[in-house]
Amino acid sequence: MSKLISCYRGAVDAWECDQMGHMNVQFYMAKGSEAFAHLQNALGLDPARIRKEKRGLRFKSLRTQYKSEVHAGSALHGIAGIRKLDGDVIHGFIQLFETAFDRLSAVYEFTALYTNLQTDEALPLPGDLRDRALALADDHPDIYQPAPFVGTVMPARPLKHMFESSRSSVDVWECDIFNHIEHRHIVGYFSDAATHIMGSVGLTRHTVRSRNLGSAALDYYSEFHAPIKMSTPVLLKSGLMGAKGKIFRFGHHLFDLDSGEIAISTTVLGCYFDMTARKSVPLPEEYANFPAEKVLAKQL
Amino acid sequence: MSGYVESYRGQVLASECDLLGHMNIQFYISRLSQAIWNMCYFVGMAPEEIKGSKRALATVHQDSNYLSELMAGDIIHMETAVLKASTKTITFRHRLINSATGDPALTNISTVAYMDLTARKAIPLTEAMKIKVNELMVDAEDEA
Incomplete structure (x- = not known):
């Protein structure tokens, strides 16, 4: 059976x-x-x-x-x-x-x-x-x-060169009956941060649109260290972990600002694709120009 | 033979519950909407015509009986069969069930029109759809 x-x-x-x-x-x-x-x-x-x-x-x-x-x-x-x-x-x-x-x-x-x-x-x-x-x-x-997740994952410790990509507080309607935030909304924070992350590399929406590019997440890996509960002030910090070929790797830390703790650490692999052909393309040149000293991989 | 197929499976969210402490009626209807999307495939519509926004099943009439409360966290599923069909319409019978207890939460009879989304008009069911519709047909008297 x-x-x-x-x-x-x-x-x-x-x-x-x-x-x-x-x-x-x-x-x-x-x-x-x-x-x-x-x-x-x-x-x-x-x-x-x-x-x-x-x-x-x-x-x-x-x-x-x-x-x-x-x-x-x-x-x-x-x-x-x-x-x-x-x-x-x-x-x-x-x-x-x-x-x-x-x-x-x-x-x-x-x-x-x-x-x-x-x-x-x-x-x-x-x-x-x-x-x-x-x-x-x-x-x-x-x-x-x-297959096992490829490469380094985000550690649950603060890193230099991470920037604020989202700041919010957890609303009642984002929570379950035990006042924990629904996972959908956590991923929503990550998703909303994507545009800011691209901006950190030097890619504006105008640039991306003019090149007919879209971006897509391929692989997320999250570790949950502490609960995120109703009305908690939260801060998402993000940084570029690395980029190679067609794949970029970003890291997120979702902080509970009441405790100052990292509640969730997440690694995201993604790519760009041609919006018409719906096929992946090499990373935009801006990634090659990103300051090497700011790439989080240096600290891992 | 029962013509029922599973057309929806999911969960009640806390954010869908109202002052009465149970799932608000608007979210029952959202599950019916999800079920209809699945029924598009079960009645033989081609994925290309659905995803290309060429044709769809549009609800033109509904009749619901709310049978038991659903609370935040409850797991639910919907079963759907065909009661009858006309040249351009299909009448479905849906039953929403509490998956943990087996208790019925809702029965609903919905008539949908097969709609051309360019012309914005109901059009006749295709021959392929008529075959699938017959396979999903249940006896209306047995279901009364």
Whole structure:
């Protein structure tokens, strides 16, 4: 019997698409989060239990690989599974497909911890949850599994030459019932920062448009160090980690300004593409002219 | 044979709940909208005509029964079948289900018109669509 879980079915709405003409990354995350709720249910963490016990799974790390664009009107469906248990850490995945072509669109590989959702304390897995996770655990050799994330990832420590790319506070409507920010909105911060990041390299919107260029995220890897909760003042700092061939690498630190701590550290791989041909192109020359001493890789 | 297919699967967000503490009705309709996009494919429309904004299924009538509350965090899915069809329209029966409990949360009957988005007019279903529509047909009396 298959250990895969049907976890999502929906579609891309027109208002979920950005200036690149495809679904924005934050809405991939929104759909991934909905899928994660169905995966929790399969593990015995149904919504009523989560609400009553105030305990559930929280991401410890999350990698998101974007495999193909989806556009307004695309129907999507998702599957999820458990790869393994490592002590109290659950390793799992979610995959979203464009239904019409059965084409893989996004892959989420995560580690998650059983957590007290009020105190944010990680807890040992309860017996029934462990049993279900073990029963569902499978290598899933027939299911795509990304190769390990390539290269350096952002450390959870401040680095020189990172700049402010977003500053905000967490609104009520961005949170779940435990007052944690929904992951969609975290990715929204990263997405909104993209234009500022391009600007830091010297690429204005006018320049990008005049060259008929779009930019796209290919691979995100995030580590979650502390919760981000309702009304928290947050600051996103970003920096160029490196650039080679067609791929740029940016790093983000999302700070909780109340505590001064880095709550999330994220590494983003991306590329530019021709807006007409929808094919990747070499990095703009501005990347070659970026001051070498400001590239974060020097500090890593 | 049941003609029902899964047309939506997702979750209720806290931000979708109102002063009454449950999901506001506008978000039930957003799930029906998501389901209709999926039904475009299930009734045999080509991806190119949908994504190219050439044709779509446009809702022209709805009748809903709200059967149970949905709370923030609840997981839900929708099943959809065809009740009847005319030259230019299809009438779907949707049932939204609490995935954790199996309880029905909503039943809805929606009539959609097959629409040419350039002419902005309803057009006849294609032969390919008629075949798929028949495959998804359920007996209206059984569903009453």
